[in-house]
Amino acid sequence: MTAPDFDKLAHDIKLWARELGFDQAGITDTDLSLEESRLQAWLDAGHHGSMDYMARHGMMRARPHELLPGTLRVLSVRMNYLPFEAGFAATLRDPSLGYISRYALGRDYHKLLRARLKQLGERIEARCDALGWRPFVDSAPVLERPLAAKAGLGWVGKHSLLLNESAGSFFFLGELLLSLPLPLDKPVEKELCGKCVACINICPTGAIVAPYVVDGRRCISYLTIESDDPIPVELRPLLGNRIYGCDDCQLICPWNRYADASPEPDFRPRANLHSPKLLDLWCWSEPEFLKNTEGSPIRRIGYQRWRRNLAVALGNGPADEGVLDALKAALPTAEPMVAEHISWALASLTARQQGENRKTKLLIRCIEKGLPDHA
Numbered sequence: 001m002t003a004p005d006f007d008k009l010a011h012d013i014k015l016w017a018r019e020l021g022f023d024q025a026g027i028t029d030t031d032l033s034l035e036e037s038r039l040q041a042w043l044d045a046g047h048h049g050s051m052d053y054m055a056r057h058g059m060m061r062a063r064p065h066e067l068l069p070g071t072l073r074v075l076s077v078r079m080n081y082l083p084f085e086a087g088f089a090a091t092l093r094d095p096s097l098g099y100i101s102r103y104a105l106g107r108d109y110h111k112l113l114r115a116r117l118k119q120l121g122e123r124i125e126a127r128c129d130a131l132g133w134r135p136f137v138d139s140a141p142v143l144e145r146p147l148a149a150k151a152g153l154g155w156v157g158k159h160s161l162l163l164n165e166s167a168g169s170f171f172f173l174g175e176l177l178l179s180l181p182l183p184l185d186k187p188v189e190k191e192l193c194g195k196c197v198a199c200i201n202i203c204p205t206g207a208i209v210a211p212y213v214v215d216g217r218r219c220i221s222y223l224t225i226e227s228d229d230p231i232p233v234e235l236r237p238l239l240g241n242r243i244y245g246c247d248d249c250q251l252i253c254p255w256n257r258y259a260d261a262s263p264e265p266d267f268r269p270r271a272n273l274h275s276p277k278l279l280d281l282w283c284w285s286e287p288e289f290l291k292n293t294e295g296s297p298i299r300r301i302g303y304q305r306w307r308r309n310l311a312v313a314l315g316n317g318p319a320d321e322g323v324l325d326a327l328k329a330a331l332p333t334a335e336p337m338v339a340e341h342i343s344w345a346l347a348s349l350t351a352r353q354q355g356e357n358r359k360t361k362l363l364i365r366c367i368e369k370g371l372p373d374h375a
Contacts, residue, residue, distance in 0.1 A: 026151030026185040030065040075176040076151035082170035095317040101245025105269035132179035155191035158211040159199035159249040168259035199249035220246035315345025319353035
């Protein structure tokens with residue numbers, strides 16, 4: 001087999017990536033040495049919380065060539081996931097509904113992206129002799145956003161997510177490590193966030209503690225997905241009706257005006273997860289949870305964390321008698337951690353109910369006395 005024309009091969013690889021459904025592909029080297037001090041500072045500050053694997057892999061995250069000896073290049077790809085019927089505002093506005101991060105409404109993206117990266121690797125291998133390659137989609141210690149930025153796919157925004165000038169941030173990333181000296185793509189010349197701090201200001205829990213720095217221990221995505229610990233009491237009211245992840249920092253970002261909806265069928269929202277009633281979700285048994293989340297990224301948090309998240313959301317919702325009865329009925333047989341969250345929810349709802357009753361009585365007295373009814 002003759003040596004390939006690497007310029008032409010790089011061009012062809014990007015065409016093949018588009019044919020496989022990726023919206024963009026770029027090529028970079030493996031040098032992330034500038035990220036090592038930032039990563040270490042983030043770990044030293046404890047921002048990774050209970051995600052011990054982040055510290056366990058150490059600087060390997062900034063050294064992709066250690067994952068596959070002989071790696072010379074990283075092919076970084078992105079795939080849009082925003083569904084046509086996203087329904088952001090309607091769900092967040094109604095506290096009786098459960099908000100699920102839009103990336104998780106359809107099928108688990110890990111398998112889909114990995115399968116297509118594998119197809120891409122096989123196609124490259126057919127053109128090259130003795131090629132070493134390996135696909136990654138959140139499956140190894142890789143700093144995917146800095147790699148994607150170096151590959152020209154966008155820049156890292158102040159919320160720490162990758163932003164693209166023509167596509168916003170609602171996309172997945174994946175990587176293909178390659179032992180080929182392909183020509184490098186140029187990174188975006190400068191980040192385009194400017195003086196905007198909307199994402200920092202909007203974060204419900206104040207998790208973006210500085211531009212480009214997220215304290216995972218306060219992030220709703222970490223609290224509802226990654227952590228298997230009790231949700232800190234002081235943060236529970238701030239979660240609102242968010243039961244799996246959070247999109248606030250993306251929703252407020254001006255660049256997401258340009259976000260494209262994805263035509264990928266696997267990313268279409270499941271009916272039972274798109275703007276669902278919290279009380280309906282609470283009524284799922286564990287077998288129903290497993291059945292209804294089959295093939296979904298939600299399944300990986302397990303039934304108990306799911307119930308923990310729902311209890312908090314119900315506690316932040318309307319003080320409805322049906323909700324109170326459902327929580328009370330579940331309390332005697334609940335696992336200890338879930339039981340503690342149920343008890344918190346009941347106390348929160350009862351206090352709110354009493355407060356609402358006091359306000360109603362005060363309003364009635366004011367009306368009877370002929371006082372302004374805004375008193």
